[in-house]
Amino acid sequence: MKKIEVKGLTKVFGRNPQKALELLIEGKTKEEILQQTGMTVGVNQASFSVNAGEVFVIMGLSGSGKSTLVRLLNRLIEPTAGSVLLDGEDITRMNRRQLRTMRRTKMSMVFQRFALFPHKSVRENVEYGLEIQGISKKERQEKALESLELVGLKDYADSRTNQLSGGMQQRVGLARAMANDPDILLMDEAFSALDPLIRKDMQDELIDLQANLNKTIVFITHDLDEALRIGDRIALMKDGVIVQVGTPEEILTNPANSYVERFVEDVNLTKVLTAEAVMKRSEVIIWDKEGPRVALQRMKEKGLSSVMVVDRERNFVGILTAEEARKVKEKEKSLEDAVIKDVVTVQLDTPVSELLPLMAEKQFAHPAVVVDENNKLRGVVVKGSVFAALAGNGVNAHETS
Amino acid sequence: MKLPKLPLDKWVDHGVAWLQNHLKPLFQGVTAVVQPTVDFFQHLIQWGSPVIIAVLFSLIAFFASNFRVAFFTLFGLLLIDNLGYWEESAETISLVLTAAIISVVVGVPLGILAARSKGVQNVLNPILDFMQTMPAFVYLIPAVFFFTLGAVPGVIASVVFAMPPTIRLTNLGIRQVAPDLIEAAEAFGSTSAQKLFKVQLPLAKPTIMAGVNQTIMLSLSMVVIASMIGAGGLGAVVLQAISRLEVGKGFEGGLSIVIIAIVLDRITQGLGTTKQKAV
Numbered sequence: 049m050k051k052i053e054v055k056g057l058t059k060v061f062g063r064n065p066q067k068a069l070e071l072l073i074e075g076k077t078k079e080e081i082l083q084q085t086g087m088t089v090g091v092n093q094a095s096f097s098v099n100a101g102e103v104f105v106i107m108g109l110s111g112s113g114k115s116t117l118v119r120l121l122n123r124l125i126e127p128t129a130g131s132v133l134l135d136g137e138d139i140t141r142m143n144r145r146q147l148r149t150m151r152r153t154k155m156s157m158v159f160q161r162f163a164l165f166p167h168k169s170v171r172e173n174v175e176y177g178l179e180i181q182g183i184s185k186k187e188r189q190e191k192a193l194e195s196l197e198l199v200g201l202k203d204y205a206d207s208r209t210n211q212l213s214g215g216m217q218q219r220v221g222l223a224r225a226m227a228n229d230p231d232i233l234l235m236d237e238a239f240s241a242l243d244p245l246i247r248k249d250m251q252d253e254l255i256d257l258q259a260n261l262n263k264t265i266v267f268i269t270h271d272l273d274e275a276l277r278i279g280d281r282i283a284l285m286k287d288g289v290i291v292q293v294g295t296p297e298e299i300l301t302n303p304a305n306s307y308v309e310r311f312v313e314d315v316n317l318t319k320v321l322t323a324e325a326v327m328k329r330s331e332v333i334i335w336d337k338e339g340p341r342v343a344l345q346r347m348k349e350k351g352l353s354s355v356m357v358v359d360r361e362r363n364f365v366g367i368l369t370a371e372e373a374r375k376v377k378e379k380e381k382s383l384e385d386a387v388i389k390d391v392v393t394v395q396l397d398t399p400v401s402e403l404l405p406l407m408a409e410k411q412f413a414h415p416a417v418v419v420d421e422n423n424k425l426r427g428v429v430v431k432g433s434v435f436a437a438l439a440g441n442g443v444n445a446h447e448t449s
Numbered sequence: 450m451k452l453p454k455l456p457l458d459k460w461v462d463h464g465v466a467w468l469q470n471h472l473k474p475l476f477q478g479v480t481a482v483v484q485p486t487v488d489f490f491q492h493l494i495q496w497g498s499p500v501i502i503a504v505l506f507s508l509i510a511f512f513a514s515n516f517r518v519a520f521f522t523l524f525g526l527l528l529i530d531n532l533g534y535w536e537e538s539a540e541t542i543s544l545v546l547t548a549a550i551i552s553v554v555v556g557v558p559l560g561i562l563a564a565r566s567k568g569v570q571n572v573l574n575p576i577l578d579f580m581q582t583m584p585a586f587v588y589l590i591p592a593v594f595f596f597t598l599g600a601v602p603g604v605i606a607s608v609v610f611a612m613p614p615t616i617r618l619t620n621l622g623i624r625q626v627a628p629d630l631i632e633a634a635e636a637f638g639s640t641s642a643q644k645l646f647k648v649q650l651p652l653a654k655p656t657i658m659a660g661v662n663q664t665i666m667l668s669l670s671m672v673v674i675a676s677m678i679g680a681g682g683l684g685a686v687v688l689q690a691i692s693r694l695e696v697g698k699g700f701e702g703g704l705s706i707v708i709i710a711i712v713l714d715r716i717t718q719g720l721g722t723t724k725q726k727a728v
Contacts, residue, residue, distance in 0.1 A: 124632055152638035163633035167651045177637040180647070228637070 050133075051232065051264045052098040052121065057130035059116055059288075062087025065128040078287045090116035092288035093130065099280075100231075103258055103265045107275040108285030114268045117285070118234050121266065122155050123147060134232075152181050156225035160237035162217045164209040170220050171196070171205040177228040188227075195227040196220075198257065215246035222254075226261070235267045239274065251278050255432070256351065272311065276300075276435035284308055296435050297408055323403055324396040326434050327418045327427030333368070335359045340376040340383065343368055354414065356425055357387050364425040367391055367414050392416040396426060400434060407431065465591050476595045479605070483547060487600045490543035499530040510712065514719030521715075525708035534683060534705045541672055541682035542709060544600060548607035548668040553661055556612045560619020560657070561645065570620065577613040585610050585671055589678050603672060603680025611668035618660025622653025658721030665713050673706060683709070 060068040060081075068087045071080075078089040091113045098104040108114045119125040121132055123139060132139040134154060142150060156177065164173050171192050172179075178188035196202045199219035201212075209217055218238060225233055235254075239247045255278055258265055269275050275282050276296045283293045284307075292304035303309040333343045333355050343355050347370050354369040366387035375381045391414050392406045398418075407416050407429075415428040469476075494502055503526035511519035529538050563570040588609050592602035626649050634644045650657075676684025683706050690699030 119632075122636060124635060148638040148640065150638075151636060155636075157633070157636040159629050159633060161629055163627075163629040165630060165633075165648060165652075176634075176647075180637060180639050180643045224637075234636075 049100045050097045051100040051135065052266070053133040054097065054121070055095050055131045055133070057091055057094045057117070057120055057132060058128045059090035059113075059120055059125060060087050060128045061090055069129055078289075089113075089288045090125075091120060091127075094285075094288075094290045095130075096283055096290060096293050098264060098266060100264055101258075101262045102280040103255075103267060103278050105267045105269060105275040105279035105282045106285060107269050107272065107279075107282055109270055111287075112285040113288035114270075114285050115236055116288075118157075118236050118266060118268050121234060122151055122157060124157075152177065152228060154230050155232045155234060156228055156230040157234040157236065158218070158221045158225045158238040160240055162209075162214075162221045162241070164217055164220055164224075166208075166210060168209070169205070170201065170207050170209055170212070173209060173220055174205075174224045174227050176224060181228075191227050191229075192223075195223040198226060198261075199223045199253070213246075214242050215250065218242060218250065222257075226257075226263075230263070232264045232266065235265060237268050237270065240269065240271065247274070252351075252432075254278060256353075259353065273436055277432045284311065297404065300435075323394045323398045323400065323416070323418045323429055324426070326400060327429045328433055330356045330415075330417075330425065330428040332356045332358045332362075332425065335365050335383075340368075340373040340386075343373045344370065344377065347373070356417065356428065358425050362424045364393065364417055364419050364423060365389070367417075369414075388414065394418055394429075396420055403429065404434065407434070465594055469594055472595075480596055480601045483551070483601045483604050484599075486547045486550070487543045487604065490546050491539055494539040494542060495536070499535045500527070503527050503530070506712065510716050510719070513716045518712075518715040518719065522712045525712060529705045529708060532701050532705065534686060534702065537681070537683045537686055537702075538705055538709060540600075541669070541684065541706070542713075544604055544607065544672040544675070544680060544682060545665060545669050545709075545713065548604045548611060548672065549661070549665045551604070551608045552612040552615050552664045552668065555608070556615030556660075556664070557619050557657065560616045560660075561623065561650075563616065563620040564623035564649075565641075573616065573620075577616060580609055581613045585674050586677075589675065593678050598679035600680050602678050603675030606675055606678075607668040607671040610671045611664045614663035614667065615657070615660040618663070619653065619657050622656030622660075623649045625656065626652045655721055658717065662714060662717040662721060665717055666710065669706070669710050669713065 058069060058072060060072075062068060062085065064085070065087065068081050068085055068089065071084070072089065072092055076084070078092060081087060081089055094117060096104075106114045106117060116125060120127045121139070123142075127140050130140070134150065139147070139150060165176065168176070171189065174192040174195050175188045178191055183191075193202060193205060196205055199222050201216060201219050201223065204212065204216065204220075209220060212220065218241075221238070239250050242250060251274060254265070254267075257263070267275075267278060279296055281293060281295055282299050284291045284299065286307055292299060292308050294302070294304075299308065300312055303312055331346050331350055331352060333346065335357055336359065347353065347355055352370075354367050355373075357365040357368050359365055366389040368383075368387050372381065372386035372388070376383050376386045392403070392410060394403055394406070394416055396418055403416055412431040415430045417425065418427045418429060420426050496502070497505075503523055506526055507519040507523035510522040526538075529535060559573065563573050585606070588606040589602070592606040596602040596605060630648060630652070631644065634648045639647065672680060672682060673684035673687065676682060676688050683702050686702035687699055687706070690696070690702060
């Protein structure tokens with residue numbers, strides 16, 4: 049289902065945007081228009097759609113217009129032309145009142161430099177979106193606490209924002225955006241100001257949150273690695289133009305033009321990397337020794353959505369997801385039925401170029417399992433780690449997942 | 450060929466006369482507000498014996514600032530009483546407070562308007578420059594025309610002279626709020642009033658308070674000058690000392706003004722910074 053549909057969205061900064069618009073339609077480039085008229089083209093006739101519940105990444109280098117584009121979606125910047133349909137309703141035609149209501153209930157934003165209010169406590173920051181809707185103090189405090197709990201900062205509700213680290217501040221930013229329970233999160237370089245390790249944690253957390261809450265996320269980044277890790281689909285931008293929209297696989301394997309190709313050329317390591325290089329150590333439970341309770345506990349500890357099931361000889365049996373484990377625990381299903389056996393299984397030396405299509409065939413529903421020649425479980429390959437590795441970030445085979 | 454002199458002085462004279470004739474109800478209205486306010490403060494300060502009032506002031510100083518300022522306030526005010534200028538000081542403080550309140554009531558909204566619109570700012574800026582650089586004495590003449598002699602023209606002249614910092618720093622404080630915070634406020638669907646009262650003003654508060662502090666200091670200096678048109682208070686003491694060449698008396702009056710200036714300055718500065726901490 050299409051959540052957001054953008055058609056011909058254009059922004060020109062300058063005195064006479066209509067004239068620049070005509071030139072754009074004639075096919076003039078950003079540079080030509082700058083020389084000819086002195087006006088700056090922010091976004092040039094962008095068209096794309098975002099499906100409900102997906103993470104849509106808009107990626108480009110600085111100056112490519114991606115931050116302008118995301119601000120056109122909630123009209124922090126007024127578009128020069130084009131339309132943005134949210135659930136079929138055109139945002140660009142809304143009056144101020146409708147626009148406010150839309151911002152309050154449907155779309156929240158997370159900012160690069162967090163943009164937390166320094167004169168408010170953590171809780172008051174998270175409450176802000178509810179406060180301005182006139183929601184009672186009691187109700188909004190409850191909702192703020194719920195939202196803070198989602199990001200693991202409930203205990204810091206009464207702290208000052210400047211007492212928190214960068215990562216924690218951005219969690220507050222995320223909690224603030226989610227307190228309104230919007231359908232859509234706009235994230236403008238949300239993790240770019242964080243250091244790499246924290247950034248990775250936040251990416252993982254965002255993926256988890258998205259899976260649990262099923263929000264539609266529009267995520268802006270300049271970091272290909274990040275785009276590949278979290279994006280269901282990626283739009284590549286250059287000079288205000290959307291150059292290509294596609295899944296990470298499509299972008300990597302089938303670049304639309306030489307620009308995209310150059311962008312991803314370092315990435316094409318699929319032929320060199322093997323399953324062993326990109327796999328992670330997996331959490332296991334032992335088939336006839338440990339039950340669903342242990343499985344759930346282990347997933348909870350490690351923040352995972354599934355564990356591998358092996359027998360006492362560490363022969364791979366299948367995958368048990370948290371949901372299925374819960375069903376077993378509630379006695380709705382036997383363990384035998386709950387374990388998913390139809391998963392991609394590869395050898396240690398399988399190249400990633402072969403592994404990827406196999407995983408893609410199954411829609412990346414589950415991690416691929418890496419076994420050795422005796423069918424003993426050696427590790428798992430998750431989608432994120434494949435793309436992270438392909439993004440040239442190197443792989444840490446010893447890393448636990 | 451020599452160009453004839455522009456009759457600017459005549460024009461101004463005519464203009465003032467016209468205003469005097471046509472805007473009389475306005476000036477009477479202003480007098481009806483200002484005079485009772487001055488009287489109110491004066492009664493308030495002279496409500497108890499000087500010792501009680503000095504203690505109360507030093508308590509305010511303690512809560513707004515710290516022990517040292519409170520100590521200074523207590524002894525400064527007691528010294529003024531001892532020198533025999535208590536009543537004149539009460540008058541001066543009343544004039545200053547009245548002028549400061551009017552400056553804030555008028556200046557903060559003007560500052561807000563200037564912050565929200567470049568047009569308003571462009572119109573206000575030269576007017577504020579004019580108000581600040583025109584020699585303060587010049588305001589006294591039209592003030593007398595409009596409000597006759599006494600406390601009211603003194604207050605009005607002080608307001609004209611002292612209001613610019615409040616307007617300027619309110620404008621500056623609001624414009625200095627980080628743009629991403631404004632974006633955040635807008636992205637969550639704030640109305641412009643919500644943006645102003647929940648984000649911009651709280652964050653601009655320390656800067657606005659610095660402006661209010663400056664306004665109070667300037668109006669104190671103007672109130673002394675305004676004694677020339679019968680505003681009374683410590684200025685009158687100094688003025689009298691000058692005309693009679695009484696150095697000692699002039700020093701006493703001047704010292705009292707300095708003490709009041711320091712007390713008012715430290716208290717308002719303290720209010721500004723404690724607000725900042727509490728925020």
